[in-house]
Amino acid sequence: MVHPLQKLIDGFERFRSDGANDPQLFSRLLEDGQKPEVMVIGCADSRVDPGVLTACRPGELFILRNVAAIVPPYGPDEQPHAASAAIEFGVLGLGVRHIVVLGHQACGGIRALAEGTVGLEFMVPWVGVMEDARRIVAGSGLEGPERLVLLEQAAVIGSLRNLLTFPWIAQRIVRGELSLHGWWFSLSEGRPLAFDPLHQAFVPLTAHVRPIDQRVDVTATGRASPLSIEGFVARAVEEAGLTAS
Ligand SMILES: [Zn+2]
Secondary structure, three states, X not given: OOOOOHHHHHHHHHHHHOOOOOXXXXXXXXXXXXXXXXXXXXXXXXXXXXXXXXXXXXXXXXXXXXXXXXXXXXXXXXXXOHHHHHHHHHHHHOOOOEEEEEEEOOOHHHHHHHHOOOOOOOHHHHHHHHHHHHHHHHOOOOOHHHHHHHHHHHHHHHHHHHHOOOHHXXXXXXXXXXXXXXXXXXXXXXXXXXXXXXXXXXXXXXXXXXXXXXXXXXXXXXXXXXXXXXXXXXXXHHHHHHHHO
């Protein structure tokens, strides 16, 4: 039986010997340092590796992965905060121009949020960051897989909203130096949808989908906010009703 790590070891060798790869790539990256323009915040799920899905090369993406691609709100204290530290380093240290929150279909973390989980002492408080999304989606009247998708997408919006609570992120957006993007990867279709803040809906991903940038009122609150989970869910329910009738 082949050792599970042998595949990885062989993979390193294949990467090194692949003629499509610049043999000087890593020595150049070592000399120049990393200058990624895009940060991706993705889920730890083995099926949705941001680098693999986007066919990016080493040095192109600054990636944070955690359970359910969740961004907690800004809240500095004496505790260590892995997600916030990565965001801080990406924005302030590397000066990324874009942050993509990449949620996905059939997310185990979001399922744990929806259904509760027993015996996992770190998962519960972590996914509980999106408790307001869970509550709003639970009251939507949608059931089953539709409801789970709605919660997965609402959590992407919740993470975008939480990114705006970091003061240096909001400042950079207002100055036109940073844009936020919310994507949700459909496993059934093998492609991502993107959150369109103008229509508060997820639409096929193109470069023309408006991001959260200086054209969007990031100071708006309540239902008026383009990142209102209530607004998004209400709109999705309305659309589901129209489709059903
Ligand atoms: Zn996931």
